[in-house]
Amino acid sequence: MKNDKKDANIVDEPSSTYGSYSYADYLTWDLEGAVELIKGKIFRQAAAPRRIHQEVSFKVARLLADFLEGKKCKTFIAPFDVRLTTRSQKNEEIDTVVQPDICVVCDWEKLDEMGCIGAPDLIIEILSQGNNQTELINKYNIYEESGVKEYWIIHPAEQTVFIYTLIDDKYVPSKLFTKGHQVTSSVLIGFELNLDRVFEGLTY
Known part of the structure; x- marks a missing residue:
């Protein structure tokens, strides 16, 4: 997996034993805005909080x-x-x-x-x-x-x-x-x- 924000959209590519993504993967991403990882799936905040x-x-x-x-x-x-x-x-x-x-x-x-x-x-x-x-x-x-x-x-x-x-x-x-x-x-x-x-x- 590349260390690129766009690649983080590919949630069906497993990168750990337990889910699509792990905290180890999360640490490699250079992401803009808030991103959360829930059960191996990525959730992005659409925009800055109001x-x-x-x-x-x-x-x-x-x-x-x-x-x-x-x-x-x-x-x-x-x-x-x-x-x-x-x-x-x-x-x-x-x-x-x-x-x-x-x-x-x-x-x-x-x-x-x-x-x-x-x-x-x-x-x-x-x-x-x-x-x-x-x-x-x-x-x-x-x-x-x-x-x-x-x-x-x-x-x-x-x-x-x-x-x-x-x-x-x-x-x-x-x-x-x-x-x-x-x-x-x-x-x-x-x-x-x-x-x-x-x-x-x-x-x-």
Whole structure:
């Protein structure tokens, strides 16, 4: 396989034992824009995130970082590679690399200079026009399978938040939260997200 971005479109050419592409392949690509690898298949972000997406991401990440100041857990924002694996930590055998909009990692042993290897404690994805349904379904499945304890989906256009909490290895959905709600986390005890504050002043 050539180290060329265009060649990354050929997803039916196996390059590892476990899937079409591996993290070892991913490291060789000189790609523009965000690219994720899910079960060996490539997902590209169609364009840079929209302004509203970035506003919401910045607000939430800042509130998380402020809450976690001096605590064990750390907040990271995209681009930040999260390698999810239940099989091996070898680059050639990792077939899923995602870049969540926001993630929180409490186990520092999962952190290295390349990012995070293993499941973050909390992942937050912020929907935009660049997201597609297949990508969301695949991420739900891989986050559940990999043991991400809490998975939040924020929809800025609808001003809603939905939370999946991992219980007995399966995600249990929350109710739909919207403006007027205070959202809490079962992972980050004491953290409260005021959705009025998050969605305040958003203009399209």
